[in-house]
Amino acid sequence: MMSQQPVLSSKADHIATWTLNLPEQRNPISDQTVVDRLTELVAEVNADMDTRVVILTGAGKGFSSGGNIKHMVEREGIFGGTPIQQRNGYRSGIQRIPLAVYHCEVPIIAAVNGAAIGAGCDLALMCDMRIAADTAVFAESFVKLGIIPGDGGAWLLPRAVGNARAAEMAFTGDAVDAHTALEWGLVSKVVTPDELMAEARELAGRVAKNPPQALRMTKKLLREGQKMSLESLLELSAAMQPLAHHSNDHREALAAFMEKRPGRFTGD
Numbered sequence: 001m002m003s004q005q006p007v008l009s010s011k012a013d014h015i016a017t018w019t020l021n022l023p024e025q026r027n028p029i030s031d032q033t034v035v036d037r038l039t040e041l042v043a044e045v046n047a048d049m050d051t052r053v054v055i056l057t058g059a060g061k062g063f064s065s066g067g068n069i070k071h072m073v074e075r076e077g078i079f080g081g082t083p084i085q086q087r088n089g090y091r092s093g094i095q096r097i098p099l100a101v102y103h104c105e106v107p108i109i110a111a112v113n114g115a116a117i118g119a120g121c122d123l124a125l126m127c128d129m130r131i132a133a134d135t136a137v138f139a140e141s142f143v144k145l146g147i148i149p150g151d152g153g154a155w156l157l158p159r160a161v162g163n164a165r166a167a168e169m170a171f172t173g174d175a176v177d178a179h180t181a182l183e184w185g186l187v188s189k190v191v192t193p194d195e196l197m198a199e200a201r202e203l204a205g206r207v208a209k210n211p212p213q214a215l216r217m218t219k220k221l222l223r224e225g226q227k228m229s230l231e232s233l234l235e236l237s238a239a240m241q242p243l244a245h246h247s248n249d250h251r252e253a254l255a256a257f258m259e260k261r262p263g264r265f266t267g268d
Contacts, residue, residue, distance in 0.1 A: 007037040008059070009044075014052040014208040015201065016045055023060025028068040029119055030078060030094050039100040046105045049267040052208040052215055054104065055200045056127060057111040063136065064120025067094075072145070090150050094119060098152040101126040102223065105216045107207055111200035112136045113193065117175075122149065125156040128219070130186065131200050133193040137175040138186060140166075144173035159226070160186050211249035212267040 008019040018041055020027035020034070028034070045051045058064055072079045078089035101108065101123075110127035114136055121138045124130050140157055142149050149157075149170065158166040161184045169176065178190045191199045207215065217240050225233050244250055248268040256263035 005037070006031070006034045007041060009041055011051060013205065014050060014212075015204045016041075016051045016054045018054060018056045020056075020058040020064055023058070023062070025068070025070075026060070026062035026065035026115065026117075027058045027120070028065050029097060029123055030067040030071065032077065032093060035093050035096050039096050042100040042104045046103075049212055051106055052210070052212045053106055053204045054108045055111050055197075055204055056108055056123075057197065057200070058113050060114075062114040062120075063110075063112045063116040064123050065115065066118030066120040066122070066141075069145075094151050097123065098126050098156070105219065106212075107215065107219055109200050109204055109207075111196050112138075112178075112187065113196055115139075115175075117141055118145075118149075119151045119153070122151050122153040122156055125153070125160050125186075128222075129188060129203065131189045131191065131196065131203065132178040132181060132187040133196045134178050134190050135193055136178045136181070136187075136190075138169075138178075138181050139173060139175035140169040141173040141175070143171065209262065209265075211244075211247070211253060211263070211265045213247055213249060214244050217244065 006021055008021045010017050020029070022028060022034070029038070045054060068077065071077045078086065078093040080086070081089065107129065108127040110124040110130040112124050112130060112132040114133065116124045116136060117139045118141050121140055124138070140149065140153055142153070148154075154170065157169060161169070165184050176184070176186070178187065181187045182190045189199060221233065221237060221240070224236060228236070249263075249265045252265060253263050
């Protein structure tokens with residue numbers, strides 16, 4: 001029987017795997033226990049230089065159903081209270097997830113094993129890379145429940161699929177299948193369910209073999225590049241690059257290149 005921990009975590013070969021672990025509910029992420037656990041895991045990874053990449057997936061048949069519909073109906077958790085209490089509930093609750101994941105220092109791969117609905121779709125979008133099983137579907141479906149994307153989806157979705165397709169998904173709430181998601185650039189690869197985790201681990205392995213400090217700085221530059229001018233990003237790059245040039249891993253990378261062998265990186 002699986003642990004009742006809402007998000008499981010394991011690590012091997014510099015790769016952390018996080019598994020949303022409420023399969024009987026299709027892995028909602030609006031409960032405070034899930035929010036706390038995901039933010040805790042990000043903090044652990046940021047402090048652990050031995051972790052170079054994360055795979056995020058869901059237990060059971062679904063990736064994530066997003067908000068807990070039962071709690072919406074019963075006005076529980078972040079869905080309860082006065083408008084002001086609900087506003088504060090979102091800010092201290094589910095909105096902590098996009099902020100935490102955005103500031104995760106290592107790359108995150110979403111291995112989307114099934115339906116990614118509402119905030120579950122947005123959780124996949126928070127990740128840097130996405131691979132989907134051919135059974136996966138994606139839906140920015142808030143409007144069908146008479147609500148809006150409360151977790152940053154209106155910021156995330158256009159950056160993944162462009163404004164027009166984001167508008168189509170958000171205004172209709174309709175689901176798109178895995179192959180449409182691939183065509184639209186929402187995911188980078190579609191495989192069978194049996195192949196999904198192996199493909200995610202293979203991609204993670206190609207990431208993890210690189211110098212960890214360079215990986216973290218590269219991710220930081222990609223994030224900052226979404227909001228900086230070219231001039232500002234060049235200045236930040238110029239400030240970061242000497243840190244890379246003076247690292248032991250840079251010297252090891254040069255030696256490995258010249259000697260035609262794999263590098264052995266330590267994060268120093």
